[in-house]
Amino acid sequence: TTTPTPTPEPSVTPRPTPEPTATPEPTVIPTPTPEPTVIPTPTPEPTITPSPTPEPTTTPTPTPTLTPARPQYAVTDLGTIDKGGQTFAWAINNSGEVAGYHVAFDGSVTEAFVYRDGAFQIIPHLGGNDTRAGSINNSGKVTGASATSSGDFHAYRWSPDGTMSGMMEDLGTLGGVNSRGAMINDIGEVVGSSLSSITDYYRAFIYKDGQMTDLGIPSKSDNMGTWANAINNFGWVTGAFNDPYSYHVYLRYSDGSVALGELGGGSSSQGFGINDAGQVVGAATNENGEYRAFIAKQDPMTGQWSTTDLGTLNSNLGESMAHAINKSGQIVGNSDTPAGLEAGFLYTGGVMYNLNSLITSNPTGIGGIYLQSKEWATGNAINDFGQIAAIGTIGGNEKGQKHALILTPVPAGAATQIPPNTSYNVVAPVTNSNTPNASTVSLVGGIASTNQSVRISFSSSLPSTKSSFAAASDVVNIAGTGFDTFVLQMSYNEAEAINTFGSEAEARLMWLDPDDNQWKPAVAGYTGGSSQQFINRAYDPSRDFQLGNHGIDTVNNTVWAVINHNGAFAAGKVLPAPTRDPSPTPSGGVLRSRSDLRR
Structure with a gap:
């Protein structure tokens, strides 16, 4: 038996390990680093320690803003003094007494009157046959203009004295031939305009203590005019002065200082009424040259005027003119209407009303109600009880016969x-x-x-x-x-x-x-x-x-x-009786009972 000899492991000579070859870094084009997106960390809910529930707080319910009730008016038709004649109501005092004038049927005479207790009392002439009343105060005293025997017009002041005639006083002029009384306050002071012997232009005057005095309103030229249209019980006067192209409102204080106004954005403005709070009303042109009724007040410290355009009865189109303002800020005047006519307005509570639309009692059916003419607008066509002196036309026709009216708020x-x-x-x-x-x-x-x-x-x-x-x-x-x-x-x-x-x-x-x-x-x-x-x-x-x-x-x-x-x-x-009213001189007149008048 042969025992195999083990085969020896072959002898291996190791090969040397080569040095590694370095791989080159690639070329990198840097990319812009974007802004990091920040994810907000939720804020943890605070830990609330419960506290006792307080008694609920009751928030008072706000008082609703009420729309003011629409005013209602009853008409008193004063009729005429002679059959076929016409009457015009110009002003009314707090007793409801009206001052105005009537024109005879044949045009032969124009007589100023006061209407009280259902009767016309005729104001005597100053020698001519044309007398007109423009203002009546709360004592029943009247001012206006009356023709003299020479045909010139003079401002007058008439006072009731319990007789049929009353007492008539010729206020004279500033040296020219004509003058006109525009308004009388409760003290008996009269303002108006008179031709001046110095400039031969009309000058604003005040009559008090038995003397007519030029108010000294400055005009932009020595040969331009000034007019006084209204006076309050503090002796503040408003009116207008003119330059060769336009008119400008003014406010004269009782100390003689004068504030001149440029109102409305246009070139012309006139003041026709003022109350005891110093609020002035009148008319001022806007950018389109249209006259608009305004209410304004001048700050005596800064000299600045705060002004409100009252608009018109025709959706703010056309023209309007404010004639008078009472103690409560009610304003009356005339405005164009959508029908292209002119109608009287009442401005109260921020609303302009057509007076013809406010009538609830109108026994004679008279219509076409408007206020005094813009040629002789004066400042007390509305009294402090809201009664208005107005003019109406038979049949509502602008050319119809005119009757003086009293518009009385219907009382509750x-x-x-x-x-x-x-x-x-x-x-x-x-x-x-x-x-x-x-x-x-x-x-x-x-x-x-x-x-x-x-x-x-x-x-x-x-x-x-x-x-x-x-x-x-x-x-x-x-x-x-x-x-x-x-x-x-x-x-x-x-x-x-x-x-x-x-x-x-x-x-x-x-x-x-x-x-x-x-x-x-x-x-x-x-x-x-x-x-x-x-x-x-x-x-x-x-x-x-x-x-x-x-x-x-x-x-x-x-x-x-x-x-x-x-x-x-x-x-x-x-109140104590006013003391600054000089005594007038007597003249003649006629008292006519309405029952004796021919209608």
């Missing part, structure tokens, strides 16, 4: 039946929303002793009385409470009270005593009481219900009194 009123042993505070408050003061009357206390029919009605004007009384409210008539003791409360116009009395705290609930036609505190008319205590706060039924107590609440603008009589009431004050 109510009647309430009160059973025995029932509180008078169940009578709903009545607000006279058709007037500037919008007075509210309430019966806030007292018990009816028997069946009572309580009647509350407002007067459309301040009754003519012997006392120098000023009201900061409408006049209300209360009837039907018998001799029961009750609490009468009435609102007043705060701005008017401050303007008239100096402080609203001076206002009281006043009563017109029918025995002597004098305004007195309301508690002066009660019977059976022993005291009159004034309380300077709101009425408190828990402690104030005592006959004779009365007071004022200046927070809520109300006056109140505990009384047991009826009558006419108002929030107001008896």
Whole structure:
């Protein structure tokens, strides 16, 4: 047996390992590194530690803005003085007395008149046969222009004196041949325009203390004119001055300083009315050369005028002119209409109304209602109770016969039946929303002793009385409470009270005593009481219900009194009589009762 010999492993000589050859790096074109996209990390919800739930806070519901009620007016047609003649109403005072003029049927005479208590009182001439009235103040005094025997016109002031003629005063001129009285304030001061002997142009004047004086309104040339159209009870005057191309409004203060106005964006402006707050109304041209009614007030510190364009009755197209403004800012004038005619307007509460659309009572059916002509616009065609002196045409035709009119706001009123042993505070408050003061009357206390029919009605004007009384409210008539003791409360116009009395705290609930036609505190008319205590706060039924107590609440603008009589009431004050009015000289005139007139 052969044992195999193992085959030896072959001897292997290792080969040397070569050095590796380095592979060259490739050429890399760098790519711009984009801005990193940042993924925001969510903010963790904060850990809220619960706290006790507070009582819910009640947010008061805002008072809605109410659209003012559309005014309503009743027409009083004054008729004519002779058959076929015409009458024109130019101005009205707070007693509802109207100043104007009538033209005879044959054109032979033009006579100025005052209409009061249903009768025309004719203002005498200054020697000619043409007299016109332009303004009447709250004392019934009138100014205008009257022809003299030479045919020239002179400004005049006429005063009632209880006779058929009244007293007529020729105010003269500034040396020229003609003058015209435009407006008279409650002090008896007259403003207007007169030809001057120096320049032979019209110059604005004021007549007071028995003398006519040039107001010294600067014009842009010595040979240009100035006109005064209106004056308020502080002696502030507005009107216009002219240059060779246009007219410009001005406001002259009682100290003689003058503010000149450039209004409306156009080249011309004129002031026709001003109230005691210094608000001026008139007309100014716009960029298109159209006259637009405006209201403006000048800041005496900065000299800047704030002006509002009142627009027109024709969707802001055409022209308009504002003639007068009362204490509450109601404005009247004339405007173009869509029919291409001219109509009177009332601007109140930011709205311009066509007067013809506001008439609810018109017994004679007269139409075509408009105001005084733009050639002689003056500043009191509306009184402080919203009554308007206007002109209407028979048949509404522009060429028809003209009649003087009084437009009177339709007053609010109510009647309430009160059973025995029932509180008078169940009578709903009545607000006279058709007037500037919008007075509210309430019966806030007292018990009816028997069946009572309580009647509350407002007067459309301040009754003519012997006392120098000023009201900061409408006049209300209360009837039907018998001799029961009750609490009468009435609102007043705060701005008017401050303007008239100096402080609203001076206002009281006043009563017109029918025995002597004098305004007195309301508690002066009660019977059976022993005291009159004034309380300077709101009425408190828990402690104030005592006959004779009365007071004022200046927070809520109300006056109140505990009384047991009826009558006419108002929030107001008896003022001292004006003292700066010089005595006029007498002349003649005619009083004509309406019942004696031929219609």
